[in-house]
Amino acid sequence: xxxxxxxxxxxxxxxxxxxxxxxxxxxxxxxxxxxxxxxxxxxxxxxxxxxxxxxxxxxxxxxxxxxxxxxxxxxxxxxxxxxxxxxxxxxxxxxxxxxxxxxxxxxxxxxxxxxxxxxxxxxxxxxxxxxxxxxxxxxxxxxxxxxxxxxxxxxxxxxxxxxxxxxxxxxxxxxxxxxxxxxxxxxxxxxxxxxxxxxxxxxxxxxxxxxxxxxxxxxxxxxxxxxxxxxxxxxxxxxx
Amino acid sequence: xxxxxxxxxxxxxxxxxxxxxxxxxxxxxxxxxxxxxxxxxxxxxxxxxxxxxxxxxxxxxxxxxxxxxxxxxxxxxxxxxxxxxxxxxxxxxxxxxxxxxxxxxxxxxxxxxxxxxxxxxxxxxxxxxxxxxxxxxxxxxxxxxxxxxxxxxxxxxxxxxxxxxxxxxxxxxxxxxxxxxxxxxxxxxxxxxxxxxxxxxxxxxxxxxxxxxxxxxxxxxxxxxxxxxxxxxxxxxxxxxxxxxxxxxxxxxxxxxxxxxxxxxxxxxxxxxxxxxxxxxxxxxxxxxxxxxxxxxxxxxxxxxxxxxxxxxxxxxxxxxxxxxxxxxxxxxxxxxxxxxxxxxxxxxxxxxxxxxxxxxxxxxxxxxxxxxxxxxxxxxxxxxxxxxxxxxxxxxxxxxxxxxxxxxxxxxxxxxxxxxxxxxxxxxxxxxxxxxxxxxxxxxxxxxxxxxxxxxxxxxxxxxxxxxxxxxxxxxxxxxxxxxxxxxxxxxxxxxxxxxxxxxxxxxxxxxx
Numbered sequence: 001x002x003x004x005x006x007x008x009x010x011x012x013x014x015x016x017x018x019x020x021x022x023x024x025x026x027x028x029x030x031x032x033x034x035x036x037x038x039x040x041x042x043x044x045x046x047x048x049x050x051x052x053x054x055x056x057x058x059x060x061x062x063x064x065x066x067x068x069x070x071x072x073x074x075x076x077x078x079x080x081x082x083x084x085x086x087x088x089x090x091x092x093x094x095x096x097x098x099x100x101x102x103x104x105x106x107x108x109x110x111x112x113x114x115x116x117x118x119x120x121x122x123x124x125x126x127x128x129x130x131x132x133x134x135x136x137x138x139x140x141x142x143x144x145x146x147x148x149x150x151x152x153x154x155x156x157x158x159x160x161x162x163x164x165x166x167x168x169x170x171x172x173x174x175x176x177x178x179x180x181x182x183x184x185x186x187x188x189x190x191x192x193x194x195x196x197x198x199x200x201x202x203x204x205x206x207x208x209x210x211x212x213x214x215x216x217x218x219x220x221x222x223x224x225x226x227x228x229x230x231x232x233x234x235x236x237x238x239x240x
Numbered sequence: 241x242x243x244x245x246x247x248x249x250x251x252x253x254x255x256x257x258x259x260x261x262x263x264x265x266x267x268x269x270x271x272x273x274x275x276x277x278x279x280x281x282x283x284x285x286x287x288x289x290x291x292x293x294x295x296x297x298x299x300x301x302x303x304x305x306x307x308x309x310x311x312x313x314x315x316x317x318x319x320x321x322x323x324x325x326x327x328x329x330x331x332x333x334x335x336x337x338x339x340x341x342x343x344x345x346x347x348x349x350x351x352x353x354x355x356x357x358x359x360x361x362x363x364x365x366x367x368x369x370x371x372x373x374x375x376x377x378x379x380x381x382x383x384x385x386x387x388x389x390x391x392x393x394x395x396x397x398x399x400x401x402x403x404x405x406x407x408x409x410x411x412x413x414x415x416x417x418x419x420x421x422x423x424x425x426x427x428x429x430x431x432x433x434x435x436x437x438x439x440x441x442x443x444x445x446x447x448x449x450x451x452x453x454x455x456x457x458x459x460x461x462x463x464x465x466x467x468x469x470x471x472x473x474x475x476x477x478x479x480x481x482x483x484x485x486x487x488x489x490x491x492x493x494x495x496x497x498x499x500x501x502x503x504x505x506x507x508x509x510x511x512x513x514x515x516x517x518x519x520x521x522x523x524x525x526x527x528x529x530x531x532x533x534x535x536x537x538x539x540x541x542x543x544x545x546x547x548x549x550x551x552x553x554x555x556x557x558x559x560x561x562x563x564x565x566x567x568x569x570x571x572x573x574x575x576x577x578x579x580x581x582x583x584x585x586x587x588x589x590x591x592x593x594x595x596x597x598x599x600x601x602x603x604x605x606x607x608x609x610x611x612x613x614x615x616x617x618x619x620x621x622x623x624x625x626x627x628x629x630x631x632x633x634x635x636x637x638x639x640x641x642x643x644x645x646x647x648x649x650x651x652x653x654x655x656x657x658x659x660x661x662x663x664x665x666x667x668x669x670x671x672x673x674x675x676x677x678x679x680x681x682x683x684x685x686x687x688x689x690x691x692x693x694x695x696x697x698x699x700x701x702x703x704x705x706x707x708x709x710x711x712x713x714x715x716x717x718x719x720x721x722x723x724x725x726x727x728x729x730x731x732x733x734x735x736x737x738x739x740x741x742x743x744x745x746x747x748x749x750x751x752x753x754x
Contacts, residue, residue: 007633022706022707023706023707023754024706026607026608026609027608027671027704027705027706027707027708027709027753028307028308028606028608028753029291029608029611029668029704030290030292030293030305030306030307030308030310030349030647031278031289031290031291031305031601031614032304032601032603032604032605032608032611032614032668033604033605033606033611034291034307034308034349034350035307035308035606037465043680080347091566133407133408133409133410133411133412133414133577133578133579134411135410135412135413135509135550135573136261136410136411136412136413137387137388137391137409137410137413138261138303138646138647138650139387139391139727139729139748140646140649140650140653141729141730142387142728142729142730142734143650143653143654144261144650144653144654144728145728145729145730145732145733145734146687146689147730147731147732147733147734148689148733148734148736149381149382149733149734149735150326150327150735150736151327151328152328152377152378152379152380152381152442153380153381168390175405176647188243197393200731201730201731201732201733202270202381203641204383204386204435204438205386205389205390205732206432207389207390207393207432207433207434208429208430208431208432208433208434209398209430230578231401231577232401232404232405232576233401233404234400234401234404234417234418234420235418235569237420237562237566237569238562238563238566
């Protein structure tokens with residue numbers, strides 16, 4: 001909250017520091033009609049004293065000022081002011097063996113081809129999720145399942161008392177018959193011949209294996225030790 | 241408040257993997273833009289009106305109406321309370337308040353030959369992820385663990401320890417196996433996969449989601465007056481995306497039976513999403529006659545490279561199944577095999593939007609004393625089936641795109657194209673203005689039983705004089721949505737909650753003509 005109050009304070013300060021050209025007269029409303037910005041009514045004087053110039057006049061002026069100050073002190077820069085700056089500007093050394101930028105790449109950059117084209121290669125690995133467990137299972141069939149059950153068979157939050165016997169509702173929900181994609185059909189047809197999941201819409205599904213095979217825990221809730229699997233096992237329980 | 245119900249505190253470690261859903265894609269695509277106070281007062285309509293900085297985010301051709309420059313700031317304050325109806329039980333959420341930002345920034349008008357060009361740099365909060373949803377109710381039909389038992393059953397093994405080490409089994413199902421909530425049991429000589437939370441005839445379920453963050457967009461736009469009748473514009477949007485969401489689900493035995501091997505289960509998930517987005521917007525405004533404006537705008541999909549992480553924990557209390565001293569067990573996802581994977585990255589593309597619009601401006605003249613008002617309306621079409629997930633990097637081929645296909649198929653199956661409507665008007669009395677507006681965003685869900693909508697009723701006042709303008713707006717929202725705590729396979733039926741989000745947003749825009 002303090003940050004937001006600070007933001008509002010900065011906002012107010014920023015706005016109060018703004019100057020407007022419309023303190024007098026009408027304030028234009030751009031939604032309706034906006035006239036062009038009012039022009040200065042006095043002679044405009046070019047003021048370029050703060051410009052950062054790199055033209056020949058600038059360098060000539062500087063060279064003359066330096067020479068006037070001390071004729072010999074800056075002799076070693078005579079060559080540069082005389083002609084080197086033109087050479088550099090027009091890429092005299094660009095592409096040459098002596099240019100440190102290109103010669104390094106030529107010999108040492110492993111991604112540099114011999115024609116001096118520097119290639120910066122960022123090797124990115126392709127990323128797949130095939131072996132990454134998902135936090136939640138994503139089942140397309142459950143997303144396309146348009147059967148809904150949003151009413152209890154007779155219990156309500158405010159009237160239900162623990163211990164009440166509840167009869168399960170006898171719903172007869174059917175699929176809407178909408179044309180789902182082939183992926184959905186494949187999911188429905190991919191039945192395991194050795195197992196059976198009941199297709200009763202009104203009761204929790206029974207998930208049984210036929211023929212019966214040994215499981216890790218019985219209905220009595222005994223300790224769940226591994227039956228031959230390698231890797232991590234769930235903790236044993238009920239051993240006390 | 242609701243957290244007191246939970247008697248368990250999980251130790252959550254960094255477990256980061258792939259958990260996006262079609263619902264997450266919708267959250268990043270189904271929202272109302274936050275314009276200036278003036279724009280929000282007129283329902284957000286801005287595809288043909290122009291002359292407001294919001295045009296930079298809707299139809300940049302509207303920037304061409306600027307012949308002068310503006311600097312604006314739009315702070316806003318949002319409040320409200322959510323409600324959830326779940327299987328006949330109505331629950332109220334907590335009050336929520338939050339500062340947010342409407343369109344703010346700079347518009348530079350009147351550049352170039354005959355002052356025909358305008359530029360804008362504006363920022364706005366596109367989507368707001370600050371919300372809390374809560375619902376609870378009795379359920380005598382299905383359990384949270386039903387799809388978990390189904391997944392174990394379909395995994396091809398009868399050994400829970402094999403499934404725990406199987407990378408194709410989800411972390412949630414592994415945690416349910418770890419805590420013996422989902423298990424195998426021999427009944428009448430037949431081995432079954434069971435979910436012990438299915439033992440009671442009725443369960444109490446509750447779901448709490450606390451979310452924060454949003455999508456903030458910085459937009460660079462250009463508008464130009466081609467001639468007196470035509471205006472054109474284009475803009476580039478850069479989105480900054482961040483969401484933190486915590487989901488608690490609690491299911492308990494409502495029968496009071498202490499010998500049915502189930503007392504309660506709790507799932508706690510912390511989800512973080514970060515990334516950015518890029519989009520382009522272009523538009524035209526045609527003025528066939530003075531005072532009439534017709535607009536067309538197209539928004540490209542927002543290309544969003546995203547990085548997500550999920551941390552979760554699971555607990556189960558199984559009455560006296562393992563004796564009185566070993567009834568309860570909990571596990572963090574990092575403890576199960578595969579739970580310490582690195583973070584996951586992917587790309588989400590939002591759908592294209594197309595808008596047509598019309599405005600009538602009463603007295604389009606320079607003298608503000610003669611300007612009387614305007615009415616404007618937008619119709620927007622978008623198709624949420626156009627959202628799709630894609631690989632983050634590397635070559636895009638059938639192999640790399642394959643993991644995303646089920647998600648994209650689900651998006652195709654459950655969402656549809658929608659028309660959204662925005663209408664509003666203003667009455668102007670020289671320096672003072674009064675406004676009203678309405679916006680309606682229709683349901684993105686293909687199934688008519690799923691009621692989703694966003695509806696906004698708005699009104700506001702404005703003052704403009706001496707180079708300064710101040711606009712104050714109130715927007716009342718009446719939003720509906722649905723939430724599925726879990727999903728089951730047909731022919732079993734899904735259950736979902738109807739959510740309502742009612743509240744207000746007070747928006748203030750302060751601007752200076754520069």
